[in-house]
Amino acid sequence: MEKIIYKAESRGHANHGWLDTHHTFSFASYYDPNRIHFGALRVLNDDKITSGTGFPKHPHDNMEIISIPLKGDLAHEDSMGNNATIKQGDVQVMSGGTGIMHSEFNPNKDIGTEFLQIWVFPNKENIEPRYGQVHYPVADRKNSFQMVVSPKDSGLDTWIQQDAWFHLADFEKDFDKTYELKKKDNGLFVFLLEGEIEIGGEKLEKRDGIGLLNLEEVNIKANANSEMLLMEVPMDW
Template sequence: MKTVLHKANTRGHANHGWLDSHHTFSFASYQNPERMHFGVLRVLNDDQVAAGQGFGTHPHDNMEIISIPLEGDLEHKDSMGNVATIKEGDVQVMSAGTGIYHSEYNKNEDKEVKFLQIWVFPNTRNVEPRYDQISIRDIEKKNSFYQVLSPNADDQGVWIHQDAWFHLGKFDTGVSDSYTLKLKDNGVYVFVLEGEVEINGQKLGKRDGYGIWETESFELKSLTDSRVLLMEVPMSLGKIGR
């Protein structure tokens, strides 16, 4: 088993007033050659947007973009004609493909919105752009991991153009759960949303990241009440569409 540890306080940070963002991997003005990506996981931004503020219309192409709100409401508009609001308990995905424009705004004038912005390199380029979102309310489980993203349109959760699987888990203190990788050449990036956990003797706190690869499975123990995101992705950049 190989691992890499990214403590929360080692992330890149940018505070633009309306946006307070922490970057696990190189992004915008934060450039760290040792923190470019984890396999095909390219961006993991922990964003906090001020009341009534947001990202103006901007373009994307050939990227799978996943948004996971943690608090508040985020309004989405795009060039495909989609207008939607995502909130805590939702998962949103966009396949940018040949190119899209979109905007994201904090829908509330009285409180901030917090969400994860995640980019994954696709295994197929120049696909037709698409948008989807789900509520996890009907699929979430207590004290075990449950799937919220996969490569399969007919599987549980949203889907993307990549051999990737995302799971969420909300655990009580002292509870353990194991995770078995779907593909042997994949790795898992563990991101602790709340609380403290332990994996193979490594203790992780809130917003710590921990990459694991060259293993078939691992066990996570919750040291306090916790919430954790697992992102299983191909480790080889050869899995990126050309």
């Protein structure tokens, strides 16, 4: 098993006033030639948006985009006619395909919004754009891997155009569980949202990440109550 460690403090960072953002991979003004992507995982942004502000309408194409609110709400509008608000426990996916326009903003007057925005390269370009949004109960990820993103035929409405699987997990202190990869030759990227875990012989703390390659399974142990996102993606697509 090969390992690539991404410490929280090594991420790219920009504070625009209305937006405070950390980039695990090269994005916008942050560029590190050794951190362009992990397989098909292209962007992992950890965003905080102040109340009443957000991203104006902007384009995307040929990218699978996943948004996961961690705190507060995120209002969304797009050129496909979708107008929705995603909240903690929700997962939103968009296939940019041939091209879409969308905006995202914090609709609250006194509460900041925190969310993850993730981009995954698709395995097929120029598809028809699509939108999906599902609420996944937080209780269902306690000491368990809760699948929240999958390929098209895996049964979820939050599917993307890629052989990728995302799971959220909340582990109690001293709990451990083994994750088994769903597709041979995929890699696994684990992003620790809260707590402390041991994985692959490494210790991860809040907002650390680890990329794992050449493995079939890996055990994860929580040294404290911990919340994490697991992203299994193709390394060659």
